[in-house]
Amino acid sequence: MSADRTEVLARLAAEPSTFDYEGEKNFFNEAVSQVHPYEWLDDDMRLWIPGFPESLEDKLILDIGAGEALQGILLCERYSPKHFVALELVPQRLFAASKRANELDALSVLAGDAYRTPFADATFDVVIGNGALHHMPEPEKVAHEVRRVLRPGGVFFGREPNFHNPAIRRRVLRSGDVSPNEWAVYPEEIKRSFGAEGFDVTIRLFWRRFPWVRGKHFAVSQAIEARLPGGSSS
Numbered sequence: 001m002s003a004d005r006t007e008v009l010a011r012l013a014a015e016p017s018t019f020d021y022e023g024e025k026n027f028f029n030e031a032v033s034q035v036h037p038y039e040w041l042d043d044d045m046r047l048w049i050p051g052f053p054e055s056l057e058d059k060l061i062l063d064i065g066a067g068e069a070l071q072g073i074l075l076c077e078r079y080s081p082k083h084f085v086a087l088e089l090v091p092q093r094l095f096a097a098s099k100r101a102n103e104l105d106a107l108s109v110l111a112g113d114a115y116r117t118p119f120a121d122a123t124f125d126v127v128i129g130n131g132a133l134h135h136m137p138e139p140e141k142v143a144h145e146v147r148r149v150l151r152p153g154g155v156f157f158g159r160e161p162n163f164h165n166p167a168i169r170r171r172v173l174r175s176g177d178v179s180p181n182e183w184a185v186y187p188e189e190i191k192r193s194f195g196a197e198g199f200d201v202t203i204r205l206f207w208r209r210f211p212w213v214r215g216k217h218f219a220v221s222q223a224i225e226a227r228l229p230g231g232s233s234s
């Protein structure tokens with residue numbers, strides 16, 4: 001790692017975090033006591049995870065900002081990841097999922113912070129994040145941590161709102177219904193922060209209901225594929 005990069009990371013680590021932990025926990029304060037319907041996610045995940053479900057077969061997967069861990073439940077019920085770890089900051093969001101994790105060998109749920117995960121370097125084949133990055137206003141730190149826990153050749157698949165679309169920007173960030181950490185994460189910012197960690201980043205804009213709509217100001221979502229060099233491709 002270059003001296004410059006070491007300095008930047010040392011500074012980031014030393015800086016007080018702008019992330020409001022209490023605010024996020026208060027925003028998502030409802031205990032989730034039952035697993036909500038999740039079958040629709042099978043089609044949904046195909047929209048932002050290239051090659052789903054084959055690209056996740058036999059892979060060790062981390063989901064950051066996993067919420068109710070619905071993607072993990074679906075994947076472990078229908079398909080065969082090697083193991084799926086759903087990491088979520090707010091423990092009460094994982095109540096119902098933790099019961100399912102007792103029944104599904106391939107699923108673990110864990111309360112923890114995506115900025116500082118408890119995993120060893122180069123642990124995972126794949127990291128996913130659905131609607132996670134726009135709740136994490138320090139993308140350099142997330143990108144750094146994702147890079148650290150991914151093995152060489154590993155990949156991050158994400159989906160975020162497309163904040164270039166003014167209607168989406170208004171809807172997601174409308175006052176009164178946002179966590180204090182929500183922010184407009186533009187594709188350019190994702191490319192910059194993940195690119196700085198050595199990822200090769202591709203961002204595709206799409207609209208779930210009208211897949212042919214891809215215009216910068218009309219598409220609803222951004223699908224992120226950030227791949228590390230090295231290893232065999234996943």
Ligand SMILES: C[S@@+](CC[C@H](N)C(=O)[O-])C[C@H]1O[C@@H](n2cnc3c(N)ncnc32)[C@H](O)[C@@H]1O
Nearest residue numbers: 028065066067088089090112113114130131135
């Ligand atoms: C918009 S929700 C998305 C939830 C889930 N991925 C889904 O697809 O429904 C964002 C989630 O990120 C979680 N989160 C926010 N900051 C986090 C952090 N620093 N570490 C782990 N999870 C975090 C929130 O608690 C929330 O559950």
